[in-house]
Amino acid sequence: MGTGRVYLVGAGPGDPKLITVRGLEAIRKADVIVYDRLASPRLLKHRKPDAELVFVGKLPDKHMMKQEDINRLLADLALQGKVVTRLKGGDPSVFGRVGEEAELLAEHGIAYDIIPGITSSIAVPAYAGIPVTHRDFTSSVAIVTGHEYPNKTYSSLDWEHLAKAIGTMVFLMGVANLEQICRELIRCGKPPHMPVALVRWGTWTDQATITGTLEDIAAKVKAANFQSPAVIIVGEVVKLREKLAWIEKKPLFGRRVLVTRARCQASELTELIDELGGEPVEFPVIRLQPPSRPEALAALDAALADLARFDWAIFTSVNGVEYFFRRLRELRLDVRALAKARLVAVGPKTAEALEQRGLVAELLPGDFRAEGLLEALLPQLAAGQRALLPTADIARDYLPVKLRELGVEVSEVDVYENVLALEDGDEVLELLRQGGIHIITFTSSSTVTNLFEALRRLGEPEPLQLLQGAQIACIGPKTAETARRLGLSITYMAEEATVASLAESLTWPGRKHESVGDPNH
Ligand code: SAH
Numbered sequence: 001m002g003t004g005r006v007y008l009v010g011a012g013p014g015d016p017k018l019i020t021v022r023g024l025e026a027i028r029k030a031d032v033i034v035y036d037r038l039a040s041p042r043l044l045k046h047r048k049p050d051a052e053l054v055f056v057g058k059l060p061d062k063h064m065m066k067q068e069d070i071n072r073l074l075a076d077l078a079l080q081g082k083v084v085t086r087l088k089g090g091d092p093s094v095f096g097r098v099g100e101e102a103e104l105l106a107e108h109g110i111a112y113d114i115i116p117g118i119t120s121s122i123a124v125p126a127y128a129g130i131p132v133t134h135r136d137f138t139s140s141v142a143i144v145t146g147h148e149y150p151n152k153t154y155s156s157l158d159w160e161h162l163a164k165a166i167g168t169m170v171f172l173m174g175v176a177n178l179e180q181i182c183r184e185l186i187r188c189g190k191p192p193h194m195p196v197a198l199v200r201w202g203t204w205t206d207q208a209t210i211t212g213t214l215e216d217i218a219a220k221v222k223a224a225n226f227q228s229p230a231v232i233i234v235g236e237v238v239k240l241r242e243k244l245a246w247i248e249k250k251p252l253f254g255r256r257v258l259v260t261r262a263r264c265q266a267s268e269l270t271e272l273i274d275e276l277g278g279e280p281v282e283f284p285v286i287r288l289q290p291p292s293r294p295e296a297l298a299a300l301d302a303a304l305a306d307l308a309r310f311d312w313a314i315f316t317s318v319n320g321v322e323y324f325f326r327r328l329r330e331l332r333l334d335v336r337a338l339a340k341a342r343l344v345a346v347g348p349k350t351a352e353a354l355e356q357r358g359l360v361a362e363l364l365p366g367d368f369r370a371e372g373l374l375e376a377l378l379p380q381l382a383a384g385q386r387a388l389l390p391t392a393d394i395a396r397d398y399l400p401v402k403l404r405e406l407g408v409e410v411s412e413v414d415v416y417e418n419v420l421a422l423e424d425g426d427e428v429l430e431l432l433r434q435g436g437i438h439i440i441t442f443t444s445s446s447t448v449t450n451l452f453e454a455l456r457r458l459g460e461p462e463p464l465q466l467l468q469g470a471q472i473a474c475i476g477p478k479t480a481e482t483a484r485r486l487g488l489s490i491t492y493m494a495e496e497a498t499v500a501s502l503a504e505s506l507t508w509p510g511r512k513h514e515s516v517g518d519p520n521h
Contacts, residue, residue: 004078006105008098010091010117011039015127015203017274018118019043023087026115030085032077034070038089038120038229040204067097071104078110091119095145095172119143121170124202124231128209129245130238137236138167146174146181146232163188168235175200175228179218185234186214195238200230205256205279207247211238250277251507255438256431258470260447262286262421265319269441272503281437283428285450287421288319290327296414303388303413304328307337310411312387314344314373315361316399321353323416324390335359341388342380346373347498374402383407390415420450425458432466439492439506440467443475443499445482452486464488475502 007026012018019027027033027046035044036057044053054073056065065073070086077084092098098114105112121143125132132141142162162169163185174181175198186192192215199209212220214234220226247253255278259266263284270280291297304327307313315321328335335357345351345361354361387403389412400410431437432455442448455463464487473492474480480490494502 003111004081005083005111005113006074006078006101007083007085007113007115008092008101009085009087009115010093010096010119011035011043011087011089012118013090013120013123013127013203014038014040014201016040016042018123018203020115020117022113022115023117026085026113027087029083031082032084033087034074034077034084035087036089039087043087067100071101074101075104075108075110078105078112079108088117089120090123091117094119094121094143120202120229120231121172124199125170125197125233125237127203127207127247128197128199129241129243129247130197130199130233131240131244132168132170132233132235132237134237134240137240140166141168141170141235142166143170143172144174146171146177159184160188163190168233168237171232171234173228174232175221175226175230178221178232181232182214182218190214190234194234195236197233197238197241198226198230199233200226200228202231205254207254209241209245211241247277252276252278255279256281256436257506258283258428258437258440260285260441260451261443262288262418264288265443269443269499269503272500273506276503276507278439278506281428281431283425283451283454284421284423285447285454286418286444288323288416289419290323291414291417293414296417300327300390300413300415301331303411304331304333307333307335307388308340309386310338310341310388311385312344312408313338313341314346314387314389314399315350315354316346316389316391318349318353319392320390320415321350321357325357327415344373344377349498374399378406381406381408385409386411389413392416392418418446420453422454422457425454429455429458429460429466432469435469437470439471439473441473441475441502441506442479442483443502445479448479448482448486448488473502473506475499 009023009026030051032052033047034054034056056070058064074084074086088096102112122132194214196214196217197211201207210220210224210226257273257278257280259269259280259282266282273280343359343361345354351361386409389400389410400412403410452463460466471491472483472488474483474490475494476497492505494505
């Protein structure tokens with residue numbers, strides 16, 4: 001038997017970055033992850049590729065696994081020699097029943113760690129601009145269950161002492177009992193005008209807040225049909241929200257943004273969306289791979305074997321650089337063969353990719369498209385020179401055509417190809433159907449065509465209808481043209497053909513770019 005063990009991990013309140021370093025390590029190490037609905041599913045992407053997932057939360061039929069069965073499951077898995085990570089919302093010790101889980105493990109002599117997490121009781125108010133203590137208002141805070149156990153009554157809590165002694169009160173699991181809680185607090189001496197806030201799905205994309213007083217909050221919550229999970233904060237500190245609310249001010253607050261580019265290229269865009277307060281949803285519709293056609297590969301290998309003959313090496317994308325070097329390495333060839341060639345990069349990212357390999361591109365035109373590049377090169381090009389152009393199979397042929405017109409001998413070789421990525425798309429499909437994707441980003445024409453194709457393959461006969469509910473953001477005019485041709489209208493358009501510029505365009509208010517160059521308008 002292997003050495004099984006269990007990590008009882010606080011997953012934080014929802015924002016996937018609010019997990020501890022130790023907690024994340026436990027996710028990475030796990031053979032099995034046992035989780036429920038308050039632990040963000042976005043954390044699961046850090047798991048090992050073959051890790052098993054077990055959901056023990058409430059299912060659509062409202063059926064839930066019993067706590068004793070969860071305890072048993074953790075013990076059994078560990079006894080089978082597995083590394084088990086039990087992800088629990090917030091902190092596992094705060095109304096998280098970690099005690100019961102750990103008890104059974106201890107009884108069986110199974111090793112376990114309790115890894116604390118950021119509890120919703122403090123973090124959720126903070127995300128709503130409410131610090132649970134403040135020098136001017138309160139010097140104590142209590143975290144209280146708002147849940148009425150069937151075999152207990154509220155009298156099991158000493159309401160009178162709580163109401164007198166405690167400044168800020170934070171109730172978890174209390175939405176259903178809000179009215180009684182407020183009534184009880186007033187009865188025990190809290191002033192009826194005491195401020196109250198409810199924050200639901202705090203730190204998630206759907207975070208929403210409602211404020212009132214002990215007297216009127218229950219009616220407000222009912223009228224708004226405001227449902228759990230929510231944290232209830234009672235105390236003067238609630239007033240600070242007016243001044244301190246911060247997350248709602250982020251430009252992409254509450255917005256889910258679909259990222260369609262290849263997974264290996266997505267991180268810059270997803271980080272930017274995250275910084276702007278949005279939730280990036282990765283759905284790569286492109287995968288990059290080495291050329292699959294034997295002739296293409298043979299042409300590439302021939303060019304790489306004879307690098308010394310080139311006067312120019314023109315790199316048009318980061319991927320071009322990456323796959324160029326990958327193949328060079330596979331063939332055990334040395335980049336010094338390029339010593340004579342002058343290196344050109346289209347755009348700063350491509351130049352950076354070269355620099356990372358110790359190569360400095362000497363020309364960096366301000367205009368990121370092929371047209372601008374050519375203009376910059378023109379004075380130095382001469383007939384009879386030889387240029388190497390490592391590209392993708394679907395690269396536009398403007399540049400080689402123009403170079404050839406000038407008498408330059410161009411070796412255009414495919415270093416990689418774009419293929420349709422077919423990932424598990426159930427979740428994205430569901431979000432699209434519910435209108436839960438607010439913006440779709442396209443970073444090349446093939447992301448557009450491939451998204452349509454991917455959705456069709458997922459069984460969606462009319463992808464256009466599904467996509468029309470979202471706003472569309474395009475990185476450049478070619479991409480926008482493809483999107484329009486397929487029936488989409490463009491809301492956001494990058495000023496420069498870079499991911500940073502695309503992300504920035506999303507922060508522009510309104511639908512400013514709706515009709516950019518659209519022949520239908
Ligand atoms: N261990 C958890 C609490 C579990 S009890 C923690 O430390 O946060 C479950 C209750 O926590 C919910 O009913 C709700 O009151 C609260 N809760 C958890 N996550 C929340 C969130 N993201 N937003 C609002 N309330 C949340």
